[in-house]
Amino acid sequence: MANMTILGAGLAGLSTAMMLRNDGHDVTVLERDPAPPGAEPWETWQRPGVNQFRLPHFMLPRWWQVLSTELPTAASEVLAAGGSRFSLVPPPHREGDALFDTVTARRPVIEAALARAAEASGVVLRRGVRLTGVHLESGRVTGVTTAEGPVRADLVIDCLGRRSAMPDWLAAAGAPRPAEEKDDAGFVYYSRHFRGDRPDLQVMVQQQYASVSVLTLPGDDGTWSVVVVASTRDHALRVLRDPSVWTDVLRRYPLVAPWIDATPITGVDALAGIEDRLRHYAPDGTPLVTGMVPVGDAWACTNPSLGRGAAFTLIHARLLRDTLRDTDPADHEKVARRFHEATARTVLPLYRATNGFDKHRLAEIDSDVTAVPYRTDDLRWIGAKALYAAALRDPDMLRAYLTVAGFLETPDEVFAKPGVRDRVLALGVSAPQYPLPGPGRAELLRLCS
Ligand SMILES: Cc1cc2nc3c(=O)[nH]c(=O)nc-3n(C[C@H](O)[C@H](O)[C@H](O)COP(=O)(O)OP(=O)(O)OC[C@H]3O[C@@H](n4cnc5c(N)ncnc54)[C@H](O)[C@@H]3O)c2cc1C
Missing domain, CATH: 3.50.50.60 (FAD/NAD(P)-binding domain)
Known part of the structure; x- marks a missing residue:
């Protein structure tokens, strides 16, 4: 040895x-x-x-x-x-x-x-x-x-x-x-930890909304964290560093609001400049x-x-x-x-x-910011978006999506399973870009102004 x-x-x-x-x-x-x-x-x-x-x-x-x-x-x-x-x-x-x-x-x-x-x-x-x-x-x-x-x-x-x-x-x-x-990933994270009675998960821990993603992440010992993921180019959202703005904004997302109704154990930590390497x-x-x-x-x-x-x-x-x-x-x-x-x-x-997923999501977020619809021919991204949308409408597709989100299988493996491709096409392709309830870009800007 x-x-x-x-x-x-x-x-x-x-x-x-x-x-x-x-x-x-x-x-x-x-x-x-x-x-x-x-x-x-x-x-x-x-x-x-x-x-x-x-x-x-x-x-x-x-x-x-x-x-x-x-x-x-x-x-x-x-x-x-x-x-x-x-x-x-x-x-x-x-x-x-x-x-x-x-x-x-x-x-x-x-x-x-x-x-x-x-x-x-x-x-x-x-x-x-x-x-x-x-x-x-x-x-x-x-x-x-x-x-x-x-x-x-x-x-x-x-x-x-x-x-x-x-x-x-x-x-x-x-x-x-x-x-x-090496490449600056281009995301900024506004995050905060809480302690209390942890709310129940209603849909999924990672949620996509217009120009931001939100993560609700359980921790140990009655703690959890909530993270807003935005683009570093989105200067209008920099006010999210302010805990009162951060709180007011997140209250408008019905699936997130229960997760911020507790005792914060940190301020709002802002982190950018993280490199993919x-x-x-x-x-x-x-x-x-x-x-x-x-x-x-x-x-x-x-x-x-x-x-x-x-x-x-x-x-x-x-x-x-x-x-x-x-x-x-x-x-x-x-x-x-x-x-x-x-x-x-x-x-x-x-x-x-x-x-690849991150680059598409960042490009989509940046498109939301500039109000130009995001277009790509990359079938992997189109499939990922459709699977996400289908997951919100069908319990089998939710599990297919979570297999990828949990890093248990790759999208290729999941799409190769019988019935998944057809079901995702039927439910996901024509779904709205952001199916979950929450502010659109204009309202988000108003909340941050
Ligand atoms: C903001 C943020 C959030 C994240 N969230 C998640 C998450 O939710 N889930 C997840 O799975 N991953 C997450 N990650 C990724 C995760 O933190 C890393 O993948 C993980 O820390 C990598 O572990 P590592 O041991 O390779 O490196 P590190 O954890 O960075 O460990 C490196 C170690 O080397 C030591 N060291 C460095 N230089 C020297 C030196 N010269 N001499 C002696 N010791 C030295 C350091 O002190 C450290 O202990 C996140 C990363 C970031 C940046």
Whole structure:
């Protein structure tokens, strides 16, 4: 078994660490930020390394499915920490709906639970470690440098998140810098957390309205969050930073209003400038270096409006574990090549699909702002819109839609099922652009003026 050094103790680092430790590897995680403070991670845990630490996070059914299957001890720890069970399907439920179950909590609560489970499984977690670079020998990363000295490893796993400095460290060590696809996602998020008696889900957690989307996201321990997603170009909505305007506006959306009728536990947090980023560590299939692979946001990150980041980290971590089951860790070239190939084959298409959806939704929102109807020939987007509309009119199509929204299956898989395409065509294609009740653009502007 090999000596694995994981950089970063965020969602990807902790999940990867546990999966590899459970396979018998010696696993050390190096993290700059301090440990969770004990009982109240939401209130007091200082995490400057993760910008979004106290912003809304919702764990999709896919995340829960992989966590409870692959890391049952960690799943139990999340439940013990107060993680709340939640179904993406509003009542009444029927047989088979367990597929849409998840367990979710505020991000600090989840991360503290994963950290406890990781340490209990034998992962060595070293906090307060400032990483400064990598050691490179003949194209192979053989370890990292820290403020306290070098650390050698059979395999270095970059889980440093969306702002990982790995490309700079490789370049400084004389390796090629990975090419990046990078793009400001163009969304701005106005979000707020609440505590109280959580309202019942009436339709779906992600709702599309004229020029905004709204998310109503359950958390742990009687908490939840409400997020308005808008375009950064929509200057008129910047007043949503003001809690009183935010509240007045959201009261006009009948499905959202019950979710803001509670005690806020934060102000309105506004966040923009989130980049979609993909790093090419094996252009043309040939790894730029061996001895180092990226997992999670360090490899690719999207903007969070579909809430897929955590599920991506688990899918990617499992892929690395499976690669290492099939490949001798001492064969550095083969490990790197196979992992990059597997990533390109299975995770990259999910990233592209997520990105593609976001780009269309942003373009649609921008069209709402300029009052020009959004037109595209992309059948994937037309299908996604029609499925969403059909979901609001038919319980079977709701489940088909939630299979995609829960990240359980791809749209292609769902549309290939008997009857789905015809039903979506019948119900969804001629539906109004925004079927849910709520202000149109003109009224939204009036509320924000
Ligand atoms: C606003 C926002 C909302 C989101 N909401 C959701 C959601 O609802 N659902 C969802 O699934 N996903 C969501 N995401 C995505 C999710 O947060 C990320 O996908 C997830 O955090 C990725 O985990 P990671 O471990 O790859 O990176 P991170 O969680 O960023 O962890 C990186 C770790 O590396 C450490 N680190 C960095 N540099 C160094 C260094 N030099 N030395 C030592 N340590 C270092 C950091 O301290 C950190 O602990 C959201 C993202 C944003 C921006």
